[in-house]
Amino acid sequence: MIKFIFDEDLPVISHGHGVFVYDTNGRAYLDACSGAAAVNLGHGDPQVLKAMSDQAERITFANRGAFHNEPSERLADRLSALTGYPYVFLCNSGSEAVETALRLTLQYWQECGQPQRSHFLSHAVSYHGATLGGLSLSGHPQRRRVAKALLHGFNELIPPYAYRFAQGRDDVAFSSSLLDDASRTLDAYGAGAAGVVVEPVGGAAGGAITPPDGYLPGLAALCRERDVPLIADEIMCGIGRTGTMLASEHWSIRPDMVVVGKGLGAGYAPVSAVLISRNIIDTIAAGTASVTGGHTYGCNPLGSAVALAALDAIESRGLVDAAAERGSQLRAGLEDLRQRHDVIGEVRGLGLLQGLELVSDRETRNPGDPIGSLTHTLIASARDQGLLLYPVTGGINDAVLVAPPLVTSAEEIDLLLRRLDAALTAMRRTSRCRT
Ligand SMILES: Cc1ncc(COP(=O)(O)O)c(C=O)c1O
Incomplete structure (x- = not known):
């Protein structure tokens, strides 16, 4: 048995193609974090x-x-x-x-x-x-x-x-x-x-x-x-x-x-x-x-x-310049999401290494209670929307990394942003239900 978190049941990966990976149940995920900020060229190059x-x-x-x-x-x-x-x-x-x-x-x-x-x-x-x-x-x-x-x-x-x-x-x-x-x-x-x-x-x-x-x-x-x-x-x-x-x-x-x-x-x-x-x-x-x-x-x-x-x-393929160009597109889209979702306290980063700081209250800048809970909820909500994000795990704040492969196209960045929007909306609905 290989398990890192004993009560977590992760899907089993089957294969990958470009910026998408597929699990053994046939579900497709847009990999918005390049695995662990590694898969710069997407899969199957x-x-x-x-x-x-x-x-x-x-x-x-x-x-x-x-x-x-x-x-x-x-x-x-x-x-x-x-x-x-x-x-x-x-x-x-x-x-x-x-x-x-x-x-x-x-x-x-x-x-x-x-x-x-x-x-x-x-x-x-x-x-x-x-x-x-x-x-x-x-x-x-x-x-x-x-x-x-x-x-x-x-x-x-x-x-x-x-x-x-x-x-x-x-x-x-x-x-x-x-x-x-x-x-x-x-x-x-x-x-x-x-x-x-x-x-x-x-x-x-x-x-x-x-x-x-x-x-x-x-x-x-x-x-x-x-x-x-x-x-x-x-x-x-x-x-x-x-x-x-x-x-x-x-x-x-x-x-x-x-x-x-x-x-x-x-x-x-x-x-x-x-x-x-x-x-x-x-x-x-x-x-x-x-x-x-x-x-x-x-x-x-x-x-x-x-x-x-x-x-x-x-x-x-000029992928360093592409990272700068797609990075600007991604950043603009993330800033737009910040306007509409209070849970995003800050958007930061350069190129295709962007981060979202998540807060329970924009005024106090408090993270989730306990710390890590907002990160965990967004990661799960994004996965439900077919989107993979990278959790920030320092124990200091709540945040996620959005770091798609350098080969991600403009259309795929748009899709990423739409799925993230849906994940943030679903996350808000879930937390309202809980209160
Ligand atoms: C900045 C930095 N340094 C070192 C490491 C460790 O690399 P590895 O996990 O390949 O040992 C990481 C991994 O996330 C990292 O982000």
């Missing part, structure tokens, strides 16, 4: 399936310690060409890639002769993975709970989450107060500070949290001044989802490392990567000249061939 089967016929696995393999080398070169980062470390999941970025940073400091630098900083509302390093960074009370005894409390920075933390300040004032806080916190750790890890656009913990414009450039400058590496966790927001290849590009920042996953394999294979800047890798090359750690399936030729085909599809 012939180009990716062909690359997958061609590679599978040749070889699916190569031991990294014994061989280089062409698909992985080509994928690394391709990612470098697309992003400008000269060195790439390939893993399987987002969590593994986040751990690798932490380990590389620790190794960097050891090779610099400053092994005491071992404390990372991240936001108090954030998600960086389910492993112990990832959870140590995560501001996600719900996920931290069980592993608490083994976790660090790196998640100290005030999150750039204006709806709940700006307290009436405009973007400029909020951004400057966030930077004051970050500066004080970095000072407090002084020569113990190892790195700062941020989601440029937040995902699973708060729901498409989008920082005020001055914040990330200011944070990057603070990190540079103090010589502390900045690591962007773009597992969810990277690879075109927000309308630029990397979300960091929206603010013209260049973190020392960027972590990508999810959309890299586009749901066809588990593959993730750490993109590493020259200063980090040159220091390691001039020292021990060996990057420690790695995973059995890391750099496997099958995952790499799939990721290459997914990147080919993104580039040849």
